[in-house]
Amino acid sequence: xxxxxxxxxxxxxxxxxxxxxxxxxxxxxxxxxxxxxxxxxxxxxxxxxxxxxxxxxxxxxxxxxxxxxxxxxxxxxxxx
Amino acid sequence: xxxxxxxxxxxxxxxxxxxxxxxxxxxxxxxxxxxxxxxxxxxxxxxxxxxxxxxxxxxxxxxxxxxxxxxxxxxxxxxx
Numbered sequence: 486x487x488x489x490x491x492x493x494x495x496x497x498x499x500x501x502x503x504x505x506x507x508x509x510x511x512x513x514x515x516x517x518x519x520x521x522x523x524x525x526x527x528x529x530x531x532x533x534x535x536x537x538x539x540x541x542x543x544x545x546x547x548x549x550x551x552x553x554x555x556x557x558x559x560x561x562x563x564x565x
Numbered sequence: 566x567x568x569x570x571x572x573x574x575x576x577x578x579x580x581x582x583x584x585x586x587x588x589x590x591x592x593x594x595x596x597x598x599x600x601x602x603x604x605x606x607x608x609x610x611x612x613x614x615x616x617x618x619x620x621x622x623x624x625x626x627x628x629x630x631x632x633x634x635x636x637x638x639x640x641x642x643x644x645x
Contacts, residue, residue, distance in 0.1 A: 553638075
């Protein structure tokens with residue numbers, strides 16, 4: 486109930502979306518990092534909300550995940 | 566014609582959206598920076614595509630502009 490009124494941070498939405506779309510593709514964090522041209526630990530940092538990802542890296546991740554960048558900022562459809 | 570096949574960078578879309586929504590609000594770059602809690606020159610850097618804005622700052626700008634963060638990554642409706 487009150488949960489729906491809590492505004493999750495954008496970083497958290499982004500992290501969940503990256504994990505959800507990556508899981509849908511059936512690839513590991515390391516493989517996604519490789520596809521997007523990042524260090525192998527970077528996707529893990531993104532999915533743990535540790536990284537304050539830049540817009541250039543949002544674009545690279547979206548391209549690697551084959552989704553629109555804006556989609557990664559939306560409220561995740563699949564919730565924990 | 567061929568223009569529609571050119572993929573503008575996400576940074577450029579974001580810059581145009583920030584400028585368009587800021588203009589709709591009738592506020593200066595300096596005022597938007599103040600509202601979002603940035604240095605007064607930061608919005609100018611964003612709108613000139615100089616800044617590689619972070620997701621935390623995308624959230625702050627969206628909040629100050631009263632739009633959804635994802636909206637700022639969409640293809641701008643108002644083109645140059």
